[in-house]
Amino acid sequence: MIQTAVLGYGTVGSGVVEVLETNKESIEKRAGEAIGIKYVLDLRDFPGNPVEDILVHDYEIILKDPEVQIIAEVMGGVEPAYTFTKRALEAGKSVCTSNKELVAEHGLELMELAKKKKVNYMFEASCGGGIPIIRALNSSLTADEIDRISGILNGTTNFILTEMAESGADFDAVLKQAQELGYAERNPEADVEGYDACRKIAILSSLAFGAHVKYRDIYTEGITKITAEDMKYAKELGMTIKLLADSKRDGERFSAMVCPVMLGKDSPLYSVNGVFNAVFVHGNVLGDAMFYGSGAGKLPTASAVAGDMVDCAKHLGKTVMMNWSNRELEQVDRKEVTHPFFVRIQGNREERLPEVLETFANSKVVTVPELTGEFGFVTECISEAEFEEKAAKLEGVLGRIRIRA
Numbered sequence: 001m002i003q004t005a006v007l008g009y010g011t012v013g014s015g016v017v018e019v020l021e022t023n024k025e026s027i028e029k030r031a032g033e034a035i036g037i038k039y040v041l042d043l044r045d046f047p048g049n050p051v052e053d054i055l056v057h058d059y060e061i062i063l064k065d066p067e068v069q070i071i072a073e074v075m076g077g078v079e080p081a082y083t084f085t086k087r088a089l090e091a092g093k094s095v096c097t098s099n100k101e102l103v104a105e106h107g108l109e110l111m112e113l114a115k116k117k118k119v120n121y122m123f124e125a126s127c128g129g130g131i132p133i134i135r136a137l138n139s140s141l142t143a144d145e146i147d148r149i150s151g152i153l154n155g156t157t158n159f160i161l162t163e164m165a166e167s168g169a170d171f172d173a174v175l176k177q178a179q180e181l182g183y184a185e186r187n188p189e190a191d192v193e194g195y196d197a198c199r200k201i202a203i204l205s206s207l208a209f210g211a212h213v214k215y216r217d218i219y220t221e222g223i224t225k226i227t228a229e230d231m232k233y234a235k236e237l238g239m240t241i242k243l244l245a246d247s248k249r250d251g252e253r254f255s256a257m258v259c260p261v262m263l264g265k266d267s268p269l270y271s272v273n274g275v276f277n278a279v280f281v282h283g284n285v286l287g288d289a290m291f292y293g294s295g296a297g298k299l300p301t302a303s304a305v306a307g308d309m310v311d312c313a314k315h316l317g318k319t320v321m322m323n324w325s326n327r328e329l330e331q332v333d334r335k336e337v338t339h340p341f342f343v344r345i346q347g348n349r350e351e352r353l354p355e356v357l358e359t360f361a362n363s364k365v366v367t368v369p370e371l372t373g374e375f376g377f378v379t380e381c382i383s384e385a386e387f388e389e390k391a392a393k394l395e396g397v398l399g400r401i402r403i404r405a
Helices: 010-023 024-031 050-054 059-063 083-088 099-118 131-142 155-167 171-181 195-208 228-236 298-314 348-357 383-390
Strands: 003-005 035-041 067-075 094-097 146-152 241-250 253-264 276-283 287-294 343-344 364-365 374-378 396-405
Touching: 003 010, 003 059, 010 024, 010 035, 010 050, 010 298, 024 035, 024 287, 024 298, 035 050, 035 067, 059 083, 067 083, 067 298, 083 094, 083 099, 094 099, 094 298, 099 195, 131 276, 146 195, 155 228, 155 343, 195 253, 195 348, 195 364, 195 374, 228 241, 228 343, 228 396, 241 396, 276 348, 348 364, 348 374, 383 396
Parallel strands: 003 035, 003 067, 067 094, 253 396
Antiparallel strands: 146 241, 146 276, 241 253, 276 287, 343 374, 343 396, 364 374
């Protein structure tokens, strides 16, 4: 039997224990040997819970036990997860994680350490919950040159935007609903400000492009400024609003951005609603492919962690190679990136239209009958720099949203 340990018995940790127990027979067949959980580490006690018999509070017990070969780190946060992971790898134990903060911050370093020690550091669950996108990038798509990867990578924001579009409610009301349903944290900043999606697209870009993409360098904008009025304009245009994480490579240069965008019905991401996630990949041989599924939740995420544990069990003493290197690509300045923009502006349409068209030539005007004292327009495809320069000349701009085909 291959012995393992689980660090953290919260939502995901308890899910990992459940998955390994529920599917133990099929997991044994796939791993070639039974996988057992020898320890669960947590600061809390769980009286009456079956895990009580294997619960420990001291990490040193796990670290010093030579029988433990694989560790599932599902604690979250950078510390103490980073220290625990690094020490486990140094001790010759493989580590699987759902911790996107840690992977985005120290993933390259930890993979290099794992390779040196002939063990594995795997993180399928860090991006997209139960969607097997990392394994696809690392195996099925290795014959392709991936030049674009984009997607809806955060279930909380996608639920909020879907509800706003369907109910007509404003952001604050839907956020409260999401918190009551357990889809949003009490402090939702990492989700609604786009930080979670930013870390995920940095990880996926690094693997897709075979380079090191730093999440801190990616322009990130959340959904807190999206209004019920924006949703009405989107509907009028036959579009929807999503928080899109997008990364494109052109030779040795790349551009990446996380921000709300308007998507048309031709986009494969248009119909991705609720807490679901989707990742769109374009390769020079494959063409277009999309991976879709539950992006969060106890069991989908736990399933991905358990899948990595099985992979580690099948490769004991051998490192599974990943296409993430310390090579850095040149990042395109955000202000050079081009797309159309949707703009809301105060005032009477007839009075202000000449001014708008003089500033943004060939723009398409959009009106929503029930919204008075304002109107909208869609610009031509222009650079971020040009848009900012021209928008500064107009008074009463209420907001702007980028448009993606």
